[in-house]
Amino acid sequence: xxxxRPFDAPCDHDDASQPSPSDPASRAPADVKRRRxxxxxxxxxxxxxxxxxxxxxAPPTTAAPEAPPPAPARPVRLEINGREYVLxxxxxxxxxxxxxxxxxxxxxxxGCDRGQCGACTVLVEGRRINSCLTLAVMHxxxxxxxxxxxxxxxxxxxxxxxxxxxxxxxCGFCTPGQLCSATACxxxxxxxxxxxxxxxxxxxxxxLSDAEIRERMSGNICRCGAYVNIVAAxxxxxxxxx
Amino acid sequence: xxxISYQRAADINGAIAAAQRPGAVFIGGGTNLLxxxxxxxxxxxxxxxxxxxxxxxxxxxxxxxxxxxGALVRNSDAxxxxxxxxxxxxxxQALLAGASPQLRNMxxxxxxxxxxxxxxxxxxxxxxxxxxxxxxxGCAAIGGFNxxxxxxxxxAQCVAVNPSDMSVALAALDATVQVSGPRGARAIAFTAFHRxxxxxxHFDTTLQSGQLITSVxxxxxxxxxxxxxxxxxxxxxxxxxxxxxxxxxxxxxxHIRTVRxxxxxxxxxxxxxxxAEQLLAGxxxxxxxxxxxxxxxxxxxRPLNGNAFKVGLAQRAIVRATMLAAGPYGAAGSxxxxxx
Numbered sequence: 001x002x003x004x005r006p007f008d009a010p011c012d013h014d015d016a017s018q019p020s021p022s023d024p025a026s027r028a029p030a031d032v033k034r035r036r037x038x039x040x041x042x043x044x045x046x047x048x049x050x051x052x053x054x055x056x057x058a059p060p061t062t063a064a065p066e067a068p069p070p071a072p073a074r075p076v077r078l079e080i081n082g083r084e085y086v087l088x089x090x091x092x093x094x095x096x097x098x099x100x101x102x103x104x105x106x107x108x109x110x111g112c113d114r115g116q117c118g119a120c121t122v123l124v125e126g127r128r129i130n131s132c133l134t135l136a137v138m139h140x141x142x143x144x145x146x147x148x149x150x151x152x153x154x155x156x157x158x159x160x161x162x163x164x165x166x167x168x169x170x171c172g173f174c175t176p177g178q179l180c181s182a183t184a185c186x187x188x189x190x191x192x193x194x195x196x197x198x199x200x201x202x203x204x205x206x207x208l209s210d211a212e213i214r215e216r217m218s219g220n221i222c223r224c225g226a227y228v229n230i231v232a233a234x235x236x237x238x239x240x241x242x
Numbered sequence: 243x244x245x246i247s248y249q250r251a252a253d254i255n256g257a258i259a260a261a262q263r264p265g266a267v268f269i270g271g272g273t274n275l276l277x278x279x280x281x282x283x284x285x286x287x288x289x290x291x292x293x294x295x296x297x298x299x300x301x302x303x304x305x306x307x308x309x310x311x312g313a314l315v316r317n318s319d320a321x322x323x324x325x326x327x328x329x330x331x332x333x334x335q336a337l338l339a340g341a342s343p344q345l346r347n348m349x350x351x352x353x354x355x356x357x358x359x360x361x362x363x364x365x366x367x368x369x370x371x372x373x374x375x376x377x378x379x380g381c382a383a384i385g386g387f388n389x390x391x392x393x394x395x396x397x398a399q400c401v402a403v404n405p406s407d408m409s410v411a412l413a414a415l416d417a418t419v420q421v422s423g424p425r426g427a428r429a430i431a432f433t434a435f436h437r438x439x440x441x442x443x444h445f446d447t448t449l450q451s452g453q454l455i456t457s458v459x460x461x462x463x464x465x466x467x468x469x470x471x472x473x474x475x476x477x478x479x480x481x482x483x484x485x486x487x488x489x490x491x492x493x494x495x496x497h498i499r500t501v502r503x504x505x506x507x508x509x510x511x512x513x514x515x516x517x518a519e520q521l522l523a524g525x526x527x528x529x530x531x532x533x534x535x536x537x538x539x540x541x542x543x544r545p546l547n548g549n550a551f552k553v554g555l556a557q558r559a560i561v562r563a564t565m566l567a568a569g570p571y572g573a574a575g576s577x578x579x580x581x582x
Contacts (some may be wrong), residue, residue: 036319039405073364091248091289094276114277115345117504127318133273134348137248137290194338196479201327201334202466218479219342 081149098136118220121177128184147176168233170224307462313352332469336411352455359402400443413512423453436511465490472563483507487563
């Protein structure tokens with residue numbers, strides 16, 4: 001979808017509110033600059049290719065009933081990992097693209113971009129969702145936690161520590177989504193929610209069995225197949241009271 | 243995704259007024275709509291965001307003892323509401339069998355009713371033939387890869403199935419869909435909400451343009467003791483049903499006082515198994531009786547070249563789901579015997 005961004009839309013991080021010098025997010029300038037250069041280069045490449053691709057892909061039988069009116073970028077205020085961001089974005093920008101391409105928080109990954117893999121999982125008001133299937137503008141004023149916001153000031157979160165301890169990943173691409181999902185999975189279980197693995201939904205599930213963990217984590221696909229260790233990590237984090 | 247304009251509705255009347263413009267579409271959870279937009283299947287001009295309408299985000303008891311679930315209640319909240327879990331466990335089970343925790347946290351009850359088929363030919367615009375996407379273009383599924391498709395109630399124009407789990411339970415529970423539109427409010431019986439394809443497969447439901455679903459109403463609970471939702475699919479979780487069954491019973495011992503059975507994954511709408519229900523009402527529960535009723539229901543099946551297996555699968559699923567719904571009364575019938 002980033003290829004389809006209109007050419008006049010802002011596409012680097014200057015539209016995020018400027019972090020203060022003491023803010024941890026403003027450290028590592030070399031990395032950020034390098035990433036920004038790469039994004040600009042990619043955007044320039046996309047500019048040349050996009051109109052041609054779009055014309056080729058447009059199916060003649062599914063034309064819009066009328067041309068959509070122009071939808072200018074508008075400021076959208078989001079509280080991401082405890083910081084306020086005002087992003088200037090079009091309504092069609094997904095929360096995933098807003099986080100990665102406008103707020104510069106690339107920890108959240110784009111896997112399928114169609115709600116089938118869970119790599120883009122973030123927490124909105126504490127609830128896990130697929131950020132690829134929701135529009136950023138719909139979350140105006142809401143609190144969003146990405147993988148960058150799970151750790152405390154000095155320590156990783158219990159779920160993050162358990163994933164490292166259990167080697168619960170291989171390539172790591174699905175890991176940010178797994179971590180956010182596992183964090184919510186544990187709070188949902190603590191709140192007494194049922195799942196499809198719960199024997200009787202009329203009662204609170206007695207314990208977070210491995211079957212419960214597998215069912216409750218089934219929205220996050222791991223192509224490396226690290227599931228055994230992911231289940232162990234979630235089990236450990238639960239036992240540690242995360 | 244095409245450029246869109248966006249408007250946030252403050253209340254029900256504002257949403258309905260905004261929806262009268264050409265190309266305006268309501269957006270709730272967006273889990274299916276944005277997927278369809280990304281795939282170039284749906285081209286809304288304006289999205290009317292209804293997610294801030296607080297009046298639609300409530301679960302409340304009705305004067306007759308029933309339950310009203312607001313259209314904006316998230317699937318996860320509906321599934322885990324104490325009154326749904328204890329009085330309508332069939333609905334909780336069906337909701338929890340659908341999608342993933344993340345998607346259930348986004349998807350709304352009203353949006354679940356409106357989700358489109360998952361037919362691969364509908365989703366892939368590389369295939370020109372799809373009467374649902376492009377009326378009159380034909381159906382690529384009938385002669386194509388149709389393992390997931392309909393065995394009941396299909397037409398020569400469309401063999402797509404409705405993908406919802408929630409709707410299968412709502413069909414069995416005889417729910418009512420409340421809608422509001424420019425000409426006022428009306429109630430639609432659940433089994434009249436979704437359509438069979440006939441020669442107009444581009445219409446999934448009887449909802450009219452510009453109408454907004456406001457709630458799903460459940461009658462007073464009758465099946466909190468004996469109900470089961472069984473979903474058979476290619477993997478254990480996070481997959482659409484090959485066949486699913488919502489079965490609900492009122493029992494006097496082993497005597498069947500009332501029975502409701504609905505099937506998912508087999509038709510263009512949740513399939514109420516009325517033939518089987520009529521055969522079972524008043525009978526004594528047994529595996530043999532259930533097999534007979536399930537066979538009678540599926541006698542009307544017309545499988546395609548790739549999905550004949552669903553005919554037997556649906557029969558076994560009816561037997562098993564109903565035995566599990568019966569609990570201890572079904573145990574003697576050994577649901578894990580012939581029909582495991």
